[in-house]
Amino acid sequence: MSHADNQALLNIKQLSVDFNTDEGRTQAVSDLDLVIQPGQTVGLVGESGSGKSVTALSILGLIKQPPGRITSGQIWFGGQDLLTLSEKQLRPIRGNDISMVFQEPMTSLNPVFRVGYQIAEVLRLHQKLSKKAAWQRTIELLDWVGIPEPHVRVRSYPHELSGGQKQRVMIAMAIACEPQLLICDEPTTALDVTIQQQVLNLLQDLQRQMGMSMLFITHDLGVIADLADEVVVMYRSQKVEQASTRSIFSGARHPYSKGLLACRPKLHDNPGRLLTVGDYMSADGRELEPSAEQLKPQQKIDKSGQPVLLDVRELATHFVQKSGWLQPKKPPIKAVDGVSFTVRKGETLGLVGESGCGKTTLGRTILRLQQATAGSVSFDGIEVFDQSPAQLRKLRSRMQIIFQDPYGSLNPRMPVGRAVMEPIQLHQSQLNRSRQDDQVCELFVQVGLNPDQRHRYPHEFSGGQRQRIAIARALAVDPEFIICDESVSALDVSVQAQVLNLLLDLQEQRGLTYIFISHDLSVVNFIADRVGVMNQGRLVELDTAENIYRNPQNPYTQQLLDAIPKGRPEWS
Incomplete structure (x- = not known):
């Protein structure tokens, strides 16, 4: 080991990890070298399947063997190779010296125990604190990570906390023993931009105060712009680039890194179609240069002269809160509270705001998937709330929805081709089976999938492919209007770019009208003609995407814009 390696907190040398799958052996990590110095933050960036999470799990000795197998390499930490230690020797290091914050807090927290008990358990196990001291320390930790009323929240169950609060609990648990190394595996992916910013700021503050090192895993380069000192880019199990954060942002060298930087929508100067990794790098790894045509800035067409397709008037949706026997009646939750707007033919209206x-x-109420409390919705002159079930079924072929989670909305026991064919059978029963199958094949081609894959099941597809299947199913009945509900928020940035481009292409080809719901203002700014900002059930601002970005009128809109990860201005 060199002198620099001796100083390193973590030193991974030529790590290779394989997995046995139904298709044979797959290499998840190949010959990875990675060094983290004391107090340093390293960003590990790449898309799903690049080997990022497998690397993190290898450090903690959490790879299930079989099907996984660490075939070669060393992981040096605290003067010992972690790969040579037994489970018993690893246990005091795990959680004490090296800790991890996972992507999905709900699956990492036990739903049947109070959050305070779960944090206190870590302290009692590793720090040998008494019950009382562990409980007191837990309240301090919850206060430290910014949870309001920690002495009350310590007794909450996970389901009683918001997504951002659950993630803070996970961070409190991870830092409870003041680890030397904190591994964060996509800890902000499912969070709103404002909550994401708060969590990133919190991690930065904690790191400074505790002097710990951090390995931050993400698929979005923008997220680590202000956080990481150094960036390691992984692609298909291999490290393809490593440099200081400044160097990556001001002049990435590898085509894959360039593609990752380019496919994230910006708040201004976007091209007409987002660039993807495929525009910088061919399938066989050759470097490509985007053409001048591809780089031409986006020109949005003014659609204010088009006829109104959807007219929403004073729409309200309230939910009754159950109160216990002999308890005072609780006021209803006003999820949608007197919202009015119109959408014109061929237009995309973006709706942004935080979770809740x-x-x-609002989207579900417009389609009558949720009962309205008051107000009206008129679609192409038809009053949606006045329709009988038979009339509504006919109307549904003209109005569709694409949900956030395609896996949750596809039947796992049904081949995807049949899932896409179902609405055709329902709304176009006059077509014979062969013609219906032809339509399914045409839809698969249109959304960029191979029709031969229609006999496969949902679990055999990637997240991006499943989202394309969900889009194909929505298009199956030839709708005029589609509500996209957070339909790209869970995707890798390059897959997100492909799906956004697809939605724009389909809009041009079919004359579609969209309501595009998202918590990500930069995505909405790219795809939408006008943007509506929602806060606590009300529409607080509605204007063109350009005006919303350049001159927001509402303080809440400004707050959303400020929270978008932009990187440091001097690097761009």
Whole structure:
């Protein structure tokens, strides 16, 4: 080991990890070298399947063997190779010296125990604190990570906390023993931009105060712009680039890194179609240069002269809160509270706001998937709330929805081709089976999938492919209007770019009208003609995407814009 390696907190040398799958042996990590110095933050960036999470799990000795197998390499930490230690020797290091914050807090927290008990358990196990001291320390930790009323929240169950609060509990648990190394595996992916910013700021503050090192795993380069000192880019199990954060942002060298930087929508100067990794790098790894045509800035067409397709008037959706026997009646939750707007033919209206602001409920109420409390919705002159079930079924072929989680909305026991064919059978029963199958094949081609894959099941597809299947199913009945409900938020940035481009292409080809619901203002700014900002059930601002970005009128809109990861201005 060199002198620099001796100083390193973590030193991974030529790590290779394989997995046995139904298709044979797959290499998840190949010959990885990675060094983290004391107090340093290293960003590990790449898309799903690049080997990032497998690397993190290898450090902690959490790879299931079989099917996984560490075939070669060393992981040096605290003067010992972690790969040579037994489970018993690893246990005091795990959680004490090296800790991890996972992507999905709900699956990492036990739903049947109070959050305080779960944090206190870590302290009692590793720090040997008494019950009382562990409980007191837990309240301090919850206060430290910014949870309001920690002495009350310590007794909450996970389901009683918001997504951002659950992630803070996970961070409190991870830092409870003041680890030397904190591994964060996509800890902000499912969070709103404002909550994401708060969590990133919190991690930065904690790191400074505790002097710990951090390995931050993400698929979004923008997220680590202000956080990491150094960036390691992984692609298909291999490290393809490593440099200081400044160097990556001001002049990435590898085509894959360039592609990752380019496919994230910006708040201004976007091209007409987002660039993807495929525009910088061919399938066989050759470097490509995007053409001048591809780089031409986006020109949005003014659609204000088009006829109104959807007219929403004073729409309200309230939910009754159950109160216990002999308890005072609780006021209803006003999920949507007197919202009015119109959408014109061929237009995309973006709806933005944080979780719980009423965006999704508004979308579902417009389609009558949720009962309205008051107000009216008129679609192409038809009063949606006045329709009988038979009339509504006919109307549903003209109005469709693409949900956030395609896996949750596809039947796992049904081949995807049949899932896409179902609405055709329902709405176009006059077609014979062969013609229906032809339509399914045409839809697969249109959304960029191979029709031969239609006999496969949902679990055999990637997240991006499943989202394309969900889009194909929505298009199956030839709708005029589609509500996209957070339909790209869970995707890798390059897959997200492909799906956004696809939605724009389909809009041009079919004359579609969209309501695009998202918590990500930069995505909405790219795809939408006008943007509506929702806060606590109300529409607080509605204007063109350009005006919203350049001159926001509402302080809440400004707050959303400020929270978008932008990187440091001097690097761009």
